[in-house]
Amino acid sequence: MAVVVPFWQLNFDIDKYVNRLIPDPPWHAVPYPIAYILGYRKSLPETPLGNLLLAARALLGVFISILLIQVISHQIPWVAADGPRIIGSFGAAAVLEFYAFESPFAQPRNFIASQVIATVVGVSLCKLFQLHSNEEWIRWLGGSLACAATTSLMGLTKTIHPPAGATALLAVVDDRAVQIGWKLIPLALLSCSIMLIVALVLNNIFSRFPLYWWTAANLRSIPQEQLSGLSVDDEEKGKSQRFEIIIGDKIIVPEHIQLSAEERLLLEKLSSRL
Structure with a gap:
């Protein structure tokens, strides 16, 4: 049975249609000093x-x-x-x-x-x-x-x-x-x-700018058509790998997750206590 969404809850997500046309930033092909000025870390x-x-x-x-x-x-x-x-x-x-x-x-x-x-x-x-x-x-x-x-x-x-x-x-x-x-x-x-x-x-002197050029979402995430061919366990694993933040001797944050200055400071404090 189809679910009818009230008109006041309707959403239009332009990224759903546009992001698939946007290539991933070619940071691997750009000299790091230039990429650094462009916000890549x-x-x-x-x-x-x-x-x-x-x-x-x-x-x-x-x-x-x-x-x-x-x-x-x-x-x-x-x-x-x-x-x-x-x-x-x-x-x-x-x-x-x-x-x-x-x-x-x-x-x-x-x-x-x-x-x-x-x-x-x-x-x-x-x-x-x-x-x-x-x-x-x-x-x-x-x-x-x-x-x-x-x-x-x-x-x-x-x-x-x-x-x-x-x-x-x-x-x-x-x-x-x-x-x-x-x-x-x-x-x-x-x-x-x-x-x-x-x-x-x-x-980019002591900071990072921009945090992203087009979107904070990961343009390299697994396409939906690929997820449809995976088992439930594989699909969940793929999702968790894309959204996992690792805190230990080194903090690893996925590129598509953009953190505020306060959030980064909190992660560093947590890392120092572990």
Whole structure:
């Protein structure tokens, strides 16, 4: 008998359809110093930083990235003439990328994809509403809808990144953003690239960033069609091997399990007592 799920409990998991198309990161083919800067570690991540050093590094990272975005974008003729030198929402993005960089919201997939969604939705709705009228109330309506639509799309695509909501709003209500129209999309991508490069360099000093590029799930997990050919005992064994954390003289954590700084510290304390 089929089970009917109420509509308010329905879920859409985009990773169910997309992850099978995403290749596993080729870390074995990348020189370790480069892989290290890209967030790959051969062993358990380092001891968490104290907040003094973390704050100092964030100060440097936010300052450098925001300054570079403004300087480089100002060299683009259409930005210097009509557009904003920097999209205001990147001030909030910098806080995530350099201080809360272990948050899922700060990982590259969320950071980049959300800004693409925000600019495409924002500019599209801005152009659409301008066909009706240029009155102020139309812009308010378009800005509200752009922010709302972007939030929903980020939720469905697992790319939540709060500053992107502001990007969508600015695409409709900010005069300079409206002036450059579709060019806001490459400007956002350029800003993302600059900030991400600076974050990769600085955040990997004494820390690890990003924790993952696409998803925290293990892309190398046993495919369902392979599990269907295993016995129940073999299937359970395969699952347990993928999710097992070993604590002893050395802590072994599967790559797909992402731990917070507090969780890693707790594991280290447990290891020292065993």
